[in-house]
Amino acid sequence: MSYILAIDQGTTSTRAILFDRDMHMAHSAQEEFAQHYPASGWVEHDAGDLWDTTLRTCRTVLEKAGIRAGDVAAIGITNQRETTVVWDTETGKAIHPAIVWQDRRTADFCRQLREEGREEMFTKRTGLLLDPYFSATKLKFILDEVDGARERAAEGRLLFGTVDSFLIWHLTGGKSHVTDATNASRTLLYDIHKRRWSETISDIFDIPLKMLPKVLDTGGEFGVTSEELFGGEIPILGVAGDQQAATLGQACFEPGMLKSTYGTGCFALLNTGDKPVQSQNRLLTTVAYQFDGKPTFALEGSIFIAGAVVQWLRDGLKIISSSSESQPMAEKADPGQNLILVPAFTGLGAPYWDAECRGAVFGLTRNSGPEEFAKAALESVGFQTRDLLEAMTADITADHGGEEQAGDTLRVDGGMSASDWAMQFLSDIIGASVDRPEVLETTALGAAWVAGSQAGLYPSFDGFTKSWKLETRFEPKMSEGDRDERYRQWKDAVKATMSV
Numbered sequence: 464m465s466y467i468l469a470i471d472q473g474t475t476s477t478r479a480i481l482f483d484r485d486m487h488m489a490h491s492a493q494e495e496f497a498q499h500y501p502a503s504g505w506v507e508h509d510a511g512d513l514w515d516t517t518l519r520t521c522r523t524v525l526e527k528a529g530i531r532a533g534d535v536a537a538i539g540i541t542n543q544r545e546t547t548v549v550w551d552t553e554t555g556k557a558i559h560p561a562i563v564w565q566d567r568r569t570a571d572f573c574r575q576l577r578e579e580g581r582e583e584m585f586t587k588r589t590g591l592l593l594d595p596y597f598s599a600t601k602l603k604f605i606l607d608e609v610d611g612a613r614e615r616a617a618e619g620r621l622l623f624g625t626v627d628s629f630l631i632w633h634l635t636g637g638k639s640h641v642t643d644a645t646n647a648s649r650t651l652l653y654d655i656h657k658r659r660w661s662e663t664i665s666d667i668f669d670i671p672l673k674m675l676p677k678v679l680d681t682g683g684e685f686g687v688t689s690e691e692l693f694g695g696e697i698p699i700l701g702v703a704g705d706q707q708a709a710t711l712g713q714a715c716f717e718p719g720m721l722k723s724t725y726g727t728g729c730f731a732l733l734n735t736g737d738k739p740v741q742s743q744n745r746l747l748t749t750v751a752y753q754f755d756g757k758p759t760f761a762l763e764g765s766i767f768i769a770g771a772v773v774q775w776l777r778d779g780l781k782i783i784s785s786s787s788e789s790q791p792m793a794e795k796a797d798p799g800q801n802l803i804l805v806p807a808f809t810g811l812g813a814p815y816w817d818a819e820c821r822g823a824v825f826g827l828t829r830n831s832g833p834e835e836f837a838k839a840a841l842e843s844v845g846f847q848t849r850d851l852l853e854a855m856t857a858d859i860t861a862d863h864g865g866e867e868q869a870g871d872t873l874r875v876d877g878g879m880s881a882s883d884w885a886m887q888f889l890s891d892i893i894g895a896s897v898d899r900p901e902v903l904e905t906t907a908l909g910a911a912w913v914a915g916s917q918a919g920l921y922p923s924f925d926g927f928t929k930s931w932k933l934e935t936r937f938e939p940k941m942s943e944g945d946r947d948e949r950y951r952q953w954k955d956a957v958k959a960t961m962s963v
């Protein structure tokens with residue numbers, strides 16, 4: 464029993480990764496699946512694809528390694544968060560396509576509730592904001608849309624879950640309908656203080672409590688896989704939303720530790736310990752992890768477009784053919800031009816939360832070309848991160864009653880953190896060290912570590928902290944004057960882009 468299997472069910476692909484007893488990645492398998500955009504601002508997945516790719520990648524990786532279920536001590540699951548699935552207990556099939564976290568279809572409804580002055584009540588209980596990003600309004604949409612769904616749900620014939628729940632239900636042959644506290648804390652239905660589903664909120668949306676999963680610790684017994692799937696039972700011992708799993712994988716266990724993951728979007732989480740800090744600056748309060756019934760909280764800033772802006776250079780503008788070409792192209796940009804790109808392709812997330820606005824470019828000249836666009840795209844990710852850190856610093860200062868900076872070092876990971884240029888600019892514009900670890904697969908590592916430590920194969924917190932290794936530290940090189948001036952230009956550009 465010397466392997467841990469991590470399942471990373473992400474927004475664009477599903478991966479199964481085997482970690483050996485030294486916590487090294489031994490084998491992996493990955494499959495992309497279709498994204499569906501049925502209307503402007505709508506994003507859906509076929510829930511069947513999420514399950515099929517999970518099952519196939521798990522089987523492939525076991526086959527690649529030439530091992531059997533009995534060689535795997537435990538499974539850890541990490542997943543795209545907020546994405547909403549409702550399925551039938553008879554067939555296991557979803558009754559509506561999964562509504563993805565990026566989907567903005569419930570923006571009007573959220574605005575209406577905000578205008579009625581109800582946001583504070585939601586924030587107090589859930590730590591979140593009234594935004595279409597979270598699961599609750601997506602779930603209400605499905606219940607409103609599908610004939611008879613509410614009644615069937617009240618009878619226990621339909622279940623709701625974030626992707627982790629849906630996968631566990633299938634992995635366990637329908638035996639476990641569970642989730643973990645980190646995923647629950649992204650639904651806008653979970654009271655993070657009382658640690659249970661909020662009846663007040665489920666009443667507002669008319670969501671039958673019966674359809675909600677049982678909420679467990681991040682490390683715990685989520686069920687065992689049914690024998691026929693992998694030729695033997697494997698216990699599922701760890702579950703965390705992907706950004707929380709990355710926080711664990713980065714060993715951000717102490718209050719004040721900060722990580723930022725640069726995948727499709729960017730998600731920065733600041734550990735605030737056992738204290739849920741309520742943001743005054745439109746950040747989210749979320750469960751970072753929960754062990755032995757004790758939650759550790761984080762302040763989170765969520766940006767919807769980070770690596771996706773590089774994808775846009777490739778697939779939209781077609782000025783690069785692979786992501787890594789963005790760096791050499793940015794290096795060639797005319798230093799005399801200051802193009803600012805606000806990548807509000809699907810609106811802006813934290814700290815602006817403007818679902819309506821769309822992207823804009825400022826400072827165009829006749830000489831602006833692909834190089835300047837590439838540079839502006841990479842810089843936009845640094846500017847957006849600075850926005851988050853400014854908000855975090857303000858929140859922590861207010862909470863602690865003094866002048867404090869949120870995290871003097873930023874630990875980074877995710878696909879886009881491979882770009883030295885982007886990471887150097889990030890360090891320049893935030894004026895702090897940026898630490899890139901040896902292992903960039905921190906999300907899967909975090910999930911594997913939880914499952915492996917529960918199984919007794921991996922060390923506990925201290926031992927895992929010691930295993931974190933720095934690959935590169937980026938230090939700020941920009942002068943303070945330039946930093947302030949560039950950031951002021953960015954703030955002006957955002958102001959001009961916003962719809963309100």
Ligand SMILES: Nc1ncnc2c1ncn2[C@@H]1O[C@H](COP(=O)(O)OP(=O)(O)O)[C@@H](O)[C@H]1O
Pocket residue numbers: 473474475476725726727728769770771772773774786787788789790877878879880881882885
């Ligand atoms: N060398 C690079 N330079 C800039 N961006 C990159 C580079 N390599 C990958 N990316 C970006 O990182 C993202 C993929 O990261 P990943 O962590 O796999 O994301 P996700 O889990 O959201 O699918 C893509 O959006 C891609 O454009």
Ligand SMILES: O=P(O)(O)OC[C@H](O)CO
Pocket residue numbers: 472473474475542543544545564704705706726727728
């Ligand atoms: O699948 P990712 O890596 O794009 O992460 C998505 C986030 O969990 C959304 O909140």
